[in-house]
Amino acid sequence: MNPSTALARVLVDELARCGLAEAVVAPGSRSTPLALALAAHPDVRLHVRIDERSAAFLALGLARAQRSPAALVCTSGTAAANFHPAVLEADESGVPLLVLTADRPPELRGTGANQTVDQIGLFGSAVRMFTEVGAPAPVPGMAAYWRSLACRAWAAAGADRPGPVHLNLAFRDPLVPDVEAAPGAPASADRAAHALKSDSEWPETLEGRASGRPWIAQQTRPCEPVPVELPAVERGVVVCGDGDYDPIPYLALAAQTGWPLLAEPTSNARRGEAVSAYRHLLASPRFAAEHDPELVVSVGRPGLSRQLLAYLARAERHVVVGAPRCFADPVRSATDVVPAVAAPSGGAPDTAWAASWQAAERLARAAIDKVLDAEEALSEVRLARDLAAHAPNGSLLFAGSSMPIRDLDAAMGARCGGRIIGNRGVSGIDGTVSTAVGAALAHQQAGGGGAYALLGDLAMLHDQNGLVLGPGEPRPDLAAVVVNNDGGGIFSGLEQAGHPGFERLFGTPHGVSMERVAQMADLPYTRLEWASDLPKALLGEGLRVVEVCTGRADSAALRRTLQQAVDAALED
The missing domain is CATH 3.40.50.970 (Thiamin diphosphate (ThDP)-binding fold, Pyr/PP domains)
Known part of the structure; x- marks a missing residue:
C-alpha cells in the first residue's frame, strides 16, 4: 500500500x-x-x-x-x-x-x-x-x-x-x-x-x-452547571437568542416568575406564553418607555433586531448565561455571566408587570394578524407567518438571512413541534441553499419529517449551485420557498433607501425568475400567489422550488403599516 x-x-x-x-x-x-x-x-x-x-x-x-x-x-x-x-x-x-x-x-x-x-x-x-x-x-x-x-x-x-x-x-x-x-x-x-x-x-x-473502538476512548462526563439564583424583582425579562441549547429551563423561568420571554425564531423557545410580538412592542416608543427592565436574563446570541439590542442596553442588570470565555454580549451591557440560572425563591408570576406584557401581546398579535389577513395575496410577512404555522410537527424550517428571518421574527406566532435553524453566526447570504439541503438530509436521516427553507431571491441566486445534485446523490425532502422581489429587499427599509443610485447599488435588480433556476437544476417548480394555496404548494417530495413574487416597495410599506397598527392598538 x-x-x-x-x-x-x-x-x-x-x-x-x-x-x-x-x-x-x-x-x-x-x-x-x-x-x-x-x-x-x-x-x-x-x-x-x-x-x-x-x-x-x-x-x-x-x-x-x-x-x-x-x-x-x-x-x-x-x-x-x-x-x-x-x-x-x-x-x-x-x-x-x-x-x-x-x-x-x-x-x-x-x-x-x-x-x-x-x-x-x-x-x-x-x-x-x-x-x-x-x-x-x-x-x-x-x-x-x-x-x-x-x-x-x-x-x-x-x-x-x-x-x-x-x-x-x-x-x-x-x-x-x-x-x-x-x-x-x-x-x-x-x-x-x-x-x-x-x-x-x-x-x-x-x-x-480491537472491537472497533477508537484509538483514544474519551469519556465525557456531563457536568451539570450550578445554577445561580436570580434576584427577586418584578420587572424581569428573559431573552432567548439564536443558538442550539435547551429552551425548556428558560420557558420554566418565565412561567415561575411572570417575566416575559422574548424569543428569536432560531432559539426554538417561541412556545407557550412567549411574547411573539416583542419586536413591534419594543419599537413602540410609548410601550418601550413604560417597560424599562430591572433585570434581563439572556441566553444564546441575541441580535436579530435593533429594538431588542436597544432594550438590552437599557437594563439595570443584565445576566448572561454562558461560558466565561465565550458569551454573547453584543451591546456590552452584561453585568454578570453565569453558567445557569435558577428562579428566585418565593417569586410570584401574577404581577402587574406580567399582566401588562400579556395584554400588550394580545393587542399587538391581533393587530398584526388583522393587517396580514386583510389581503389574500401573499405578502412577504404573511408568507413567513403562515409557513411557520403550517409546517407540520417534526419538520425543519431553515430561515435565510436578511428579510426571511426578520419576517419570521416579526410575525411568527408561538408554536411547538418544529425546529427552526439559520446561519446566524455571521448572517451571510452565501451558502444558504446548500446549508438547507444539508440540514434537511441530516434531519431526515435521523427520522425527522419534511423540511422547508424560506429564502430570498438574492440568496437563491448566490447559491443556486446548491440545487445541483448529481445522479445517485442523497436527495432531501425539501421545499425551497423563495421570495422574489427582484433585488435586495432589506435595504428598502434602511437608510440607504433614500440615496441617489439606490436601485443599482443596493436594490440590485436581476430580472431572473426562480422558474429558470429550477429548470437549470431540473427541479419541480410552483409559483404561489394566494395565501390559501400555501398548504397545497408545500406538498410534494424531494427537492423542489416554490416562488412567491412580491414588490420591495410594497413590502417595506406593509412593514410600516404593521408597526402603525400595533402602535394604534396600544394607544386604545
Missing part, C-alpha cells in the same frame, strides 16, 4: 470509529486518497458537490442538524479558500466541522508548482485546532500518530465549544491504490478494511483498536 492511501484509509477508519457519519467531497486530484477512502467506508454517507463553497455549506448544514461533526474534503489551491465562508459561520455559530484539505508535499511548495498555495493556518483563528499532518511515510509510529490525531481532531470539533477543525494533509504520488482488486474480490468497503489488515509493506500494523 502506498503512503498516501495508507494515511487516508487509516484516518477515515479512525474518524468513523469516533462517530463520523457524514462527509462531503469536492472532487479534485490531490484529495483522491481521501475521496476513495470515504467512498469505501460502510459507516460514512458520502456527498459529492462540484462547487467547494456549496460543499462546505452542505457540510455545515449536515453538522448543524445532526449536532455532530461532518467531514469536508477538497483538493489543494483555491479549493480550500472557498471553504472559508462556511468555516467562519461554523466558528461563530459553534457548529462542529472537520475540514480536511489536501495539499502538495513540502518539496513542491514555493516552487511555482501548479495549484499550490500556502494552506498552513489558512483559516486563522476561526478553527479550534489546526494541524499540518505531514507527508506520510512507511516508518514506525505513523499509524499511532494518525489515529491519535483523528481522535484529537474529533474531540476538538465537538468539545465544550464546538467549531471547525482544520487538518492539512500532504499527499505524494501515487494518489490511487497500487493494485486494483482482482475479479471476485470483496466489495469496496471490505477491500478497504482488508487492505489495512493484510498489507505487508509497512513496518507495523495499520489496524486500529
Whole structure:
C-alpha cells in the first residue's frame, strides 16, 4: 500500500470509529486518497458537490442538524479558500466541522508548482485546532500518530465549544491504490478494511483498536452547571437568542416568575406564553418607555433586531448565561455571566408587570394578524407567518438571512413541534441553499419529517449551485420557498433607501425568475400567489422550488403599516 492511501484509509477508519457519519467531497486530484477512502467506508454517507463553497455549506448544514461533526474534503489551491465562508459561520455559530484539505508535499511548495498555495493556518483563528499532518511515510509510529490525531481532531470539533477543525494533509504520488482488486474480490468497503489488515509493506500494523473502538476512548462526563439564583424583582425579562441549547429551563423561568420571554425564531423557545410580538412592542416608543427592565436574563446570541439590542442596553442588570470565555454580549451591557440560572425563591408570576406584557401581546398579535389577513395575496410577512404555522410537527424550517428571518421574527406566532435553524453566526447570504439541503438530509436521516427553507431571491441566486445534485446523490425532502422581489429587499427599509443610485447599488435588480433556476437544476417548480394555496404548494417530495413574487416597495410599506397598527392598538 502506498503512503498516501495508507494515511487516508487509516484516518477515515479512525474518524468513523469516533462517530463520523457524514462527509462531503469536492472532487479534485490531490484529495483522491481521501475521496476513495470515504467512498469505501460502510459507516460514512458520502456527498459529492462540484462547487467547494456549496460543499462546505452542505457540510455545515449536515453538522448543524445532526449536532455532530461532518467531514469536508477538497483538493489543494483555491479549493480550500472557498471553504472559508462556511468555516467562519461554523466558528461563530459553534457548529462542529472537520475540514480536511489536501495539499502538495513540502518539496513542491514555493516552487511555482501548479495549484499550490500556502494552506498552513489558512483559516486563522476561526478553527479550534489546526494541524499540518505531514507527508506520510512507511516508518514506525505513523499509524499511532494518525489515529491519535483523528481522535484529537474529533474531540476538538465537538468539545465544550464546538467549531471547525482544520487538518492539512500532504499527499505524494501515487494518489490511487497500487493494485486494483482482482475479479471476485470483496466489495469496496471490505477491500478497504482488508487492505489495512493484510498489507505487508509497512513496518507495523495499520489496524486500529480491537472491537472497533477508537484509538483514544474519551469519556465525557456531563457536568451539570450550578445554577445561580436570580434576584427577586418584578420587572424581569428573559431573552432567548439564536443558538442550539435547551429552551425548556428558560420557558420554566418565565412561567415561575411572570417575566416575559422574548424569543428569536432560531432559539426554538417561541412556545407557550412567549411574547411573539416583542419586536413591534419594543419599537413602540410609548410601550418601550413604560417597560424599562430591572433585570434581563439572556441566553444564546441575541441580535436579530435593533429594538431588542436597544432594550438590552437599557437594563439595570443584565445576566448572561454562558461560558466565561465565550458569551454573547453584543451591546456590552452584561453585568454578570453565569453558567445557569435558577428562579428566585418565593417569586410570584401574577404581577402587574406580567399582566401588562400579556395584554400588550394580545393587542399587538391581533393587530398584526388583522393587517396580514386583510389581503389574500401573499405578502412577504404573511408568507413567513403562515409557513411557520403550517409546517407540520417534526419538520425543519431553515430561515435565510436578511428579510426571511426578520419576517419570521416579526410575525411568527408561538408554536411547538418544529425546529427552526439559520446561519446566524455571521448572517451571510452565501451558502444558504446548500446549508438547507444539508440540514434537511441530516434531519431526515435521523427520522425527522419534511423540511422547508424560506429564502430570498438574492440568496437563491448566490447559491443556486446548491440545487445541483448529481445522479445517485442523497436527495432531501425539501421545499425551497423563495421570495422574489427582484433585488435586495432589506435595504428598502434602511437608510440607504433614500440615496441617489439606490436601485443599482443596493436594490440590485436581476430580472431572473426562480422558474429558470429550477429548470437549470431540473427541479419541480410552483409559483404561489394566494395565501390559501400555501398548504397545497408545500406538498410534494424531494427537492423542489416554490416562488412567491412580491414588490420591495410594497413590502417595506406593509412593514410600516404593521408597526402603525400595533402602535394604534396600544394607544386604545
